[in-house]
Amino acid sequence: MSEKNVSHIKWMKRAIFLASLGKNTTSPNPRVGAVILDKNGNLISEGFHFKAGMPHAEAMAFSNLKKDAKGGSMYVNLEPCCHQGKTPPCVDKIISSGIRKVYISIQDPDKRVSGKGIQRLKDAGIKVHLGICKKESLDLNKSFIHRNITEKSFGVFKWAMSIDGRIGLRNGKSKWITNEESRALVHAFRAEFDAIIIGGNTLRKDNPFLTTRGLKTPEPLRVVFTKTLDLPLKANLWDCNKAKTIVIYDSSTANENYLARIPKCVDLEKVSSDNPELISKILAKRGCNKVLWECGPKLATSAMRSNCIQEIITFIAPKILGGEYSMNPFGDFEFKEMNEIIKLTDSKFSLIGNDICVKSSFQN
Ligand SMILES: NC(=O)c1ccc[n+]([C@@H]2O[C@H](COP(=O)([O-])OP(=O)(O)OC[C@H]3O[C@@H](n4cnc5c(N)ncnc54)[C@H](OP(=O)(O)O)[C@@H]3O)[C@@H](O)[C@H]2O)c1
CATH class of the missing domain: 3.40.140.10 (Cytidine Deaminase, domain 2)
Structure with a gap:
């Protein structure tokens, strides 16, 4: 040279x-x-x-x-x-x-x-x-670049699992699979995102805050996607002083009477189906370049299927949750042949205390 x-x-x-x-x-x-x-x-x-x-x-x-x-x-x-x-x-x-x-x-x-x-x-x-x-x-x-070309936000899915591939017990309990260091790291890398998305069930079961704990001002937008609108009257996401929240609901299935449970400070967006692509498009229109999917298995599978996820971050903890019916991250994928399975690329591994963090790309 x-x-x-x-x-x-x-x-x-x-x-x-x-x-x-x-x-x-x-x-x-x-x-x-x-x-x-x-x-x-x-x-x-x-x-x-x-x-x-x-x-x-x-x-x-x-x-x-x-x-x-x-x-x-x-x-x-x-x-x-x-x-x-x-x-x-x-x-x-x-x-x-x-x-x-x-x-x-x-x-x-x-x-x-x-x-x-x-x-x-x-x-x-x-x-x-x-x-x-x-x-x-x-x-x-x-x-x-992704948002400009596809008119959808670039999606990263993050989840935590035990060494036996479980993300929670059958009764939905999942706090905490990873160690404190990994959880602090998650707060820090939420700062890279413009929005964080969960489904209605994760809101009901975990009542998360979805903030960076003050590492970013303003905090990323918190997004709940729901088909039913059957959301609780009290929720940490309803505290709009911490961060903005938006509820996106499928108007073809939701009971709009439940809207009364959601405080006025929360934004609402109606969509015509439960296709996660609609969330990605709404968030892209709102100027979100990069969004973090922190949802459970059902919405994650659906988001993967509709090309809303480009990268996956997996935390693996040396714990055994056991149980035939414990939750696993992609239970809804029922591949029959090995040539149908999803192959991730460009994986990078790091050790967080005794947890492992794997970052991979996913090309649709
Ligand atoms: N270990 C981890 O990393 C981790 C991360 C997140 C969650 N979890 C656990 O996962 C469990 C919840 O799992 P989940 O799969 O029910 O997650 P979820 O994040 O609540 O997603 C499912 C919910 O999203 C809404 N939804 C809207 N469109 C959808 C679509 N096309 N497909 C599927 N759902 C759609 C529905 O809400 P409505 O029912 O309100 O209509 C549905 O119940 C909780 O127990 C939580 O603790 C674990």
Whole structure:
């Protein structure tokens, strides 16, 4: 690899690192970082996008400039925008700055930009190079890209099971399968998500809080999906001071008289069937790039079947729950042949005290 290529990779990696500083805060926007070099290749500014409504990475880098950018270059992990959103188009700022070269890692999947930002730069006589560190950039913004392409939120299913593959006793008791360290870790990685979804039965049985315990402000949106609306009068999710909650219900089966049990501060959305894809679409429309499914086996199986889940996080605890009728995570899948079974990919394993955490991808 030439010295020049090494240097391009170095600056793009710096832009990607800066972008990652907005990891838990940019949604519905992408994670973007920008680096500006002067005409001699010296670093003169950096920036990253922190939150929707706040300056884009490029704009922040321009406001941090230590000297004139004329004749210089910019490294940015996502195509600069060319539309007026909450903030002005970044391409205009780049063009008027006199920057001569722009290195972009990946094209923006947002239809308002997608290729048009690059074209505007080229039309202004700026040299544009696309594709440095493409894999890392795709990975960093995979939820944003997924939502833009599919109009559904990127779904991660998380569950905890015993060493004998049980997620709870027959009577529904499941507290606690994993150790304290694993549970604290779950609170921390909830912060990466825009919403957390459960089904009505998990609400009735576990009465969870579904918060990061203050690690993220505002807390992720809490979502309950129900076919019956037979939800309790008192529930931790009804405390809207902790976090926002939304109940999504299937109006073809629900008893709407039960709506009276739900406090006014909770949002309601009616859907026409029990297809979990409808939740994914509603949440995508609300700007949720990445959502965590923390439901039990019935809703999890249904969500997997309707392509709402792209990654799976499994906690395995060295405990035996036993029992023929104890709950198992995907009991509703009844595969008959080995070529029908679901194969997960890219698994990464870590030890959390004496529990094991496995993160895998699921390609539909
Ligand atoms: N170990 C773990 O990781 C873990 C995680 C979560 C839950 N759990 C356990 O799992 C049990 C609950 O399991 P569950 O499977 O009944 O989970 P769930 O998360 O409550 O999902 C099922 C409920 O979701 C609603 N729903 C809406 N659309 C659906 C659809 N298309 N398919 C299925 N359900 C739909 C229904 O609510 P309505 O009945 O209100 O209509 C249904 O009863 C609890 O005992 C809980 O402790 C364990």
